[in-house]
Amino acid sequence: MKKLLGLLVMLLAMFTFLPGIWAEDTWQSVTDPTQIFEEGYIQVIGISEEGQSRYKATRAATVVAQRDLLEIMEGLRLSGQTTVRDGMLQSDDIRTGISGFLRGAVKCGEKYHDDRQYAEVCMKLNIRGKGGLYDVILPLIKENKIQRVTPELPTKVYKPKLVPKVMGTEVVEETVQKKVPEMGDKAATVKETVSETVAVVEKAPPPPPAVIFDGLIVDVRDFKFRPALVNTVVTEGDKVVFDPSKILSPILVERGCGGFTTDPGKAKALLESWGSKKPMIVKGVGVVKMTNAKVSSDDAAAIYLSDQESNLLAQAKVVFLLK
Secondary structure, eight states: OHHHHHHHHHHHHHHHHOHHHHHHHHOOOBOSHHHHHHHTEEEEEEEOOSSOOHHHHHHHHHHHHHHHHHHHHHHSEEETTEEHHHHHHHOHHHHHHHHTGGGGOEEEEEEEETTTTEEEEEEEEESSSTTSHHHHHHHHHHTTHHHHTOTTSOOSBOOOOOEEEEEEEEEEEEEEEEEEEOSTTOEEEEEEEEEEEEEEEEEEOOOOOSSOOOEEEEEOTTSOOOOOSSOEEEOTTOOEEEOGGGSOHHHHHHHTTOEEESOHHHHHHHHHHTTOSSEEEEEOOEEETTTEEEOOHHHHHHHHHHHHHHOTTTTTOEEEEOO
16 A cells, blocks of 8 residues: 555656656647647747757757747738738838747746756747737737738728618699780789608618527638638628728727638537527628639628627637638
8 A cells, every 4th residue: 555655756846847858749840821720829949969968958949949930920911911021021010010029928938958958948828818919919900900901901991771761651742833825815924832752761770680690600610721920801891891900909909800620510519619599591602802702792781780689790700610
């Protein structure tokens, strides 16, 4: 019994004091853009050259990881075909907002290999959450400064067309002039009042839908759609149905422009975790500049009307279903 107890204590000590041995197996690079936006962070593993002391090898591996993080982050899309690097070159505001962002990188593990004298360092950079990339660029999105360097973004906001609605009738009177014959060949002009009953028509928005949806899945699996810091949903006439400016600031920091996944079941589960119980599934009809999902006019109207009732867009309860 004592031997068994001693073995358990020894195993517990190994888990407690040597986490790097076990953590190494869980390290996984997250560098693909779709995976980055799905997981909400970039994660890289820097490796030093062999034949160095623990300190030098660890420092070298850290520098490699930081360099890789910067390269991957700069390659992320702002929107359309504009990357973070392009945005930083075009805008002082974007460059200033992102320049110190790498300081938010956190070390998620390190290991030194005594046999070959090299080190591995895992580093992570959050896209979402407090201190993440969305938190940094939030003022730029709200002030439309990102849109100013990405001219491919639509700017006109979509609203459904008003529909005629008969409110009642009213009598309209009009005075007209008529010529009437007099004696001989002469004609006289007289005034006459004519009454007419007409319908009173008012332009009103469409009625609310019979079913209120509280989440949105945009299926763009038939197209070459790419996740970006600014993804939008637009109509066939390129009017904006959904973009980051519609999202509440705390929600934008936490969720970005919504979720991304390749699995319909995960899309529903993600929306459910955000409180959505009845999501609408919309089939995209096209993609503009790879980051703007295009939907039909009927679907745009349905999204708009459900949003008026459930406020789903402001809460970023939107998931893009990718191939």
